[in-house]
Amino acid sequence: MTSVTATGPEETVQPGRAPGAQAAGSAPSAVPVVAFANQKGGVGKTTTAVNTAVSLAQRGYRVLLIDTDPQGNATSSLGVDKVNVGRSIYDVLVDGFPIARAISPTDRPGLDLVASTPMLAGAEIELVEARQRETRLREALARVLPRYDVVLIDCPPSLGLLTVNALTAAHSVVVPIQCEFLALEGLGQLMTTVDLVKRGLNPPLDVTGVLMTMFDARTRLSAHVVDEVRRYFPHRIFGAVVPRSVRLAEAPSYGQAIVEYDPSSRGAEAYEAFVGELIARLHLPFRSGPTTPPTEEHRP
Ligand SMILES: Nc1ncnc2c1ncn2[C@@H]1O[C@H](COP(=O)(O)OP(=O)(O)OP(=O)(O)O)[C@@H](O)[C@H]1O
Numbered sequence: 001m002t003s004v005t006a007t008g009p010e011e012t013v014q015p016g017r018a019p020g021a022q023a024a025g026s027a028p029s030a031v032p033v034v035a036f037a038n039q040k041g042g043v044g045k046t047t048t049a050v051n052t053a054v055s056l057a058q059r060g061y062r063v064l065l066i067d068t069d070p071q072g073n074a075t076s077s078l079g080v081d082k083v084n085v086g087r088s089i090y091d092v093l094v095d096g097f098p099i100a101r102a103i104s105p106t107d108r109p110g111l112d113l114v115a116s117t118p119m120l121a122g123a124e125i126e127l128v129e130a131r132q133r134e135t136r137l138r139e140a141l142a143r144v145l146p147r148y149d150v151v152l153i154d155c156p157p158s159l160g161l162l163t164v165n166a167l168t169a170a171h172s173v174v175v176p177i178q179c180e181f182l183a184l185e186g187l188g189q190l191m192t193t194v195d196l197v198k199r200g201l202n203p204p205l206d207v208t209g210v211l212m213t214m215f216d217a218r219t220r221l222s223a224h225v226v227d228e229v230r231r232y233f234p235h236r237i238f239g240a241v242v243p244r245s246v247r248l249a250e251a252p253s254y255g256q257a258i259v260e261y262d263p264s265s266r267g268a269e270a271y272e273a274f275v276g277e278l279i280a281r282l283h284l285p286f287r288s289g290p291t292t293p294p295t296e297e298h299r300p
C-alpha cells in the first residue's frame, strides 16, 4: 500500500500496480468508493465529482453520488432542488435513517443521488457527541454498495467530521488542485488527515490521484503550478488537466454536466480523459454503454 506523507513528496509506488490503485482484496468491498476532497474551497471538487458521476453513468456504470457538503452544490448541479429534497444525507448521518431511503434517482439512467440540504451545516456540531461519529457513512453505505459499480462522494471544503466520514467510507481519494498561486498550501494537512484516517479507521484508504483544474494556458503560473505538483506527486498526478473554461462554469446553472451541456468542449474532453484514467486506476470492469438504471431494478 502506498502512502503519502504530510511533510514531503510521495513515497515510492509499488511496481506492477497503477499508481494509487487498490491492491486486489485490500478493500472491504469490491465496489470502489471515491471521495473528492480538498479542504481548500473552490478548487473543483464538486465540478469533478458531478462530471465524473455523469460520465461514468453514460458509459454504463451504476453510480451513486453522495453530496456531503452543506452547500449542496453537487445536488443543485444535477438540477435537483436542494431546498425541497425529501430525505438527505443529513437524515442518514445525524438520525441514522437508512441510506436506501435517502437515495433519489436522477433523470440520468444509472445515476442515483443522496442529496444534501442546508441543514447539514449543523451536523458537524450535532455529531460531536454521537456514537461512532466517524463511521456513520461507512456503516450506512455498506447496505447499498452491492447495487452500484462505483460510489462517489463530494466533500465539503473542511477537514471536519463530514470529510472524515467520507474518508472513512472511501477506498480512494481524488484531490482536485486548482492551478493557482498557493495551490499546495494546506495539502500537508489534508495528507495528514488521510494518514490518520488510514491508520485509525480505514486502512485501505489511498490517494488515487491528484487532478489539476482550472488550467489557464495563457499564464505561466498555471504551468508552474502543474510542475510543482508533479514534483510533489510524481506518480499520482493524472495526465488529464482540466482547463479553465466558461462552459464548465456555466453548465451547473443549467443543471447539467459538461458532457451534457457541451460535449465537444475542451472541458468535456478533459473530464472524459480524466474519467478514462480513473476507470483504469480503480480497475473498474469495462462497460460499453448504458445499463438499466439501478433505481428501477433495485429500489426497495
Ligand atoms: N475548469 C473550470 N473552469 C472554470 N470554472 C470552473 C472550473 N471548474 C470549476 N469551476 C467553477 O469554479 C467554482 C468552484 O468550483 P467547484 O464548486 O467545483 O469547487 P469546489 O472545490 O467544489 O468548491 P467548494 O470548496 O466551495 O465546495 C464553481 O463556480 C465552478 O462552476
Ligand SMILES: [Mg+2]
Pocket (backbone or CB within 6 Å): 045, 046, 047, 069, 073, 074, 154, 155, 156
Ligand atoms: Mg463543492
